[in-house]
Amino acid sequence: QVQLVESGGGLVQAGGSLRLSCAxxxxxxxxxxxxxxxxxxxxxxxxxxxxxxxxxxKYYGDSVKGRFTISRDNAKNTVYLQMDSLKPDDxxxxxxxxxxxxxxxxxxEYNYWGPGTQVTVSS
Numbered sequence: 001q002v003q004l005v006e007s008g009g010g011l012v013q014a015g016g017s018l019r020l021s022c023a024x025x026x027x028x029x030x031x032x033x034x035x036x037x038x039x040x041x042x043x044x045x046x047x048x049x050x051x052x053x054x055x056x057x058k059y060y061g062d063s064v065k066g067r068f069t070i071s072r073d074n075a076k077n078t079v080y081l082q083m084d085s086l087k088p089d090d091x092x093x094x095x096x097x098x099x100x101x102x103x104x105x106x107x108x109e110y111n112y113w114g115p116g117t118q119v120t121v122s123s
Contacts, residue, residue, distance in 0.1 A: 002027040002112040004096045009117030012086055016121070020081040022096030022114055029077040030054075033099050036070060036081045037107055038092035038119075047105040048094070049081060059103060063089070086121045094119050 008020040024032065035050040047061045049070035058070055069082040079096060094117050097110035104110070 002032065002098050004098060004112055004114035006094060006096045006114045006117040009094060009119045011120045011122065013122050014087055016086050017082070017084045018086065018119060020083065020094055020096075020117060020119070022079045022081075024077045024079070024098065030074045031100065033101070033103050034070075034072060034079040035097045035099070035104075035110060036079075037095045037097060037110075038090075039095070039116075040092040043092075045095070045107045046092075047107075050103045050105070051079060052103055057103060059105070061105070083119070086119075088121045088123050090119060091121050092119060093117065 003026045004022055004024050006022050012018050036048040037045050038048050039045040049060045051058050051070045051072050055072045067085045072079040096114040098112040099110045
């Protein structure tokens with residue numbers, strides 16, 4: 001029974017930065033593998049980043065490598081996504097997700113989802 005709530009989205013100009021947060025409750029956060037996904041209108045949900053239970057293993061989607069950084073603070077039950085050098089193509093609703101099995105890149109592998117937060121990057 002995990003609840004996830006994203007925050008930190010907003011409007012930013014190209015080249016700017018945002019940091020998204022995802023607060024978890026209702027379970028033991030340190031046991032969750034946490035991921036970030038995004039979805040633009042008319043597109044499939046896209047893998048952005050995933051972080052392992054201890055925060056030592058991280059993987060990124062090709063489109064965000066070198067620009068985004070995922071991190072977690074288990075003491076705060078929170079996972080973060082630092083987004084730098086933002087591009088208009090990064091515009092999407094960003095979702096936080098949790099699973100208990102694998103650091104997967106497919107949305108179907110995740111058990112719990114937040115409601116999402118909108119990120120809009122202007123040119």
